[in-house]
Amino acid sequence: MLDKIAMVNVVNACAKLGVMHKAKIVHDYVMRMNFSLDVILGTAIIDMYAKCGSVDSAREIFDRMREKNIISWSVMIAAYGYHGDGQKALDLFHMMLGSGILPNNITFVSLLYACSHSGLVEEGFRLFSLMQDEYGVRPDAKHFTCMVDLFGRAGKLDQALKLIEDMNIEKDEGLWGALLGACRIHGHVELAEKAAESLIELQPQNAGHYVLLSNIYAKAGRWKEVAKVRKLMTHQRLKKIPGWTWIEVDNKIHKFSVGDRTHPLSKEIYEELKHLSEKVELAGYVPDTNFVLHDVDEELKLGFLYSHSERLAISFGLISTPEGTPIRITKNLRVCGDCHTFSKFVSSITHRVIIVRDANRFHHFKEGGCSCGDYW
Template identity: 70%
Template sequence: MSLGVSLSVGSQRDTLSPNTGKEIHLLVYKFGLQCDVFISAAIVDMYSKCGHVEDARKVFDKMPKRDLVTWTVMISCYAECGSPEESMALFDRMKDNGIVPDKVSMVTVVFACAKLGAMHKAKMIRDYIWRRKFSLDVILGTAMIDMYAKCGSVDAAREIFDQMKEKNVISWSSMISAYGVHGRGREALQLFPQMLQSGIRPNRITFVSILSACSHSGLIEEGRQFFNSMERDYFVESDVKHYTCMVDLLGRAGRLDEVLELTERMKVDKDEGFWGAILGACRIHGHIGLAEKAAKNLLELGPRNSGYYVLLSNIYANAGKWEEVAKVRQMMTGRGVKKTPGWTWIEINNKLYQFIVGDKSHPQFKEIYEMLKLLVERLELAGYVPDTNFVLHDIDEELKAEFLYTHSEKLAIAFALIATAEDSAIRMTKNLRICGDCHTFIKMVSNIVQRNIVVRDSIRFHHFSNGSCSCGDYW
């Protein structure tokens, strides 16, 4: 019976059928098999792969004994389902329970830390790996490259890359991607010939990384050359992701005619990401006609991503078409799509804090708002004027300015200024794309307070220093 049940659980895990899996779970309790570690671990794994985090955790907590594999599965579950902070807490608890991680579990923890984006956690994990003397093989080394890149230090990622004795195409592609998201496109491109010299042939992922790096740095001609050479020189067939990168590259530069030309001649099926990239380009350059075409195709694909609806709404709002804005919002309501709230995480003294717009939940919110007020006054004397075009509500200008002043990024920076040493860097993560006003605000703050500020948004990293940003205002 035990083997049969475990095989059934494994089958539901592989086919991602949580309803049938729950029926099997009930059978486990009916036959008194919940104490079987192997079966319980399989149920945790099943719920994890189905994205049912709470169900997985309930089974996990009730297990009388947990092995390393079960701990690793639960840690991975939280990371995959958007709760990396829970992954890290569980990793600490696992060690406290005397369970010694192996290399496989460390790869899972490294992945969770990359999702979290917390530098102090990345350093702790690196130190633990060094103490345990785990070798930097292709899998662990590549995971650490990704972790450091997503925690804000591309230089630390490069150190790991250089220490790896063996690298495969994924390792090289990850390092190229790391340079790209940090706006260091030239360095990303320099890696490509080095990869070829090492005997590694590029694949589709490599070219996605290269084209994305070109897009983030505005390297239009270089991007064109790589796109054209894929099939001609390296026999890599272009897919929708490569076309999406090209749309992003050309769209950011305002070359929407070329985007249309590319769209018409491409032979692969267009997906949500492709049309979303076109919609993003229209948001930057205010092209309503093309935006409506992209939105029509997106809605036919039936996306549940609220970001697409918000982008279209923003385009209409910028054009003052408030009736169209209302229609988009009604459409979202009708389809049960909810807008993702914007928040900012900031790392202060090895602890993460979260802010939302207008947040007053922090115990020090009075000091935070007082610091923000002083900061705005200094910035206004230096010439800062709030860009109310980024407040997409039909309200008067004064209310728009007040709304802008309490964006989550600004609150996080104000908190950092009262809670950290004057010479320390400020690091934070934004779950959405940083708005243009906050971008200008942070540039000026970095100059006035002479602090380096690193912001990871949903698109890329921004490194602010001395009044400028690593993106060159191109994002």
């Protein structure tokens, strides 16, 4: 029989995997063995459920815990953040204050992240302003990174840059990465070059920085600059991280890449995807080939979009899971913008909830909408 310390390690491992089926098995075992939901184990289970895609289950455990410390509150606040519900994160923060627990630096990282991913610019800025004066928490690089992300996502790129230039702590890759990400969202090429230059100086062997700059050039149609970046990557012997999407079905992980035809059910998957594509186009979906970052004709671009790994995983989920059950997929990179639109339409025509965990956050697609409110 596992002791509580071992159980916490199992729960933490399950959180990293992000697989709901295993999370339920682990939780059932905890209940069967009558482990008490103390601060350590209870907080670990909250984190596990949140990272497996069920913030409601996480909150249920949180509410059942008799004792909560600052870590418990911060983990639950963070859960609302990466599930895109900034208002609930703020509401929980005020509940925490009402219970007599004061925030620490981790709490503020969770809060600012939640505000950033929900477009709560004024609320985030107010919290950042009050951190040190009211709560005695001195902002560090992570807090500044959240603020750069907050301003950047909202299109306030000048404020984001000014914050970086005025700060009196060492500027790290997180700060410049947040700015570069904002430039990708808003297509600001010149500022992207400045951010990428700083990133490459700090981390010359990180292929992701080159790829993101290349993608920004590609989206702007500046193919000569794209070629220069790719040539530099080749010279540096750097390789782009391939995009993968995976789904758990019948306690087995099924992994897909773009254009993948290695799965034993590939024929059925592509047939389902073809039917889906026809149905969503009838429902009003229009492919956005701007998300194909290759200098090719429109027909080829449509082909690239059609076989993205997210779509293959969703199609497999539809043919291999019971009707009406949620489909849960995970992608190692940021979800494609056109696949995001496609998933909204699929959730509407199939009446399925589709839960996508990407490199940054969760998206819950239901009846034609997404929990992110298209702010991501």
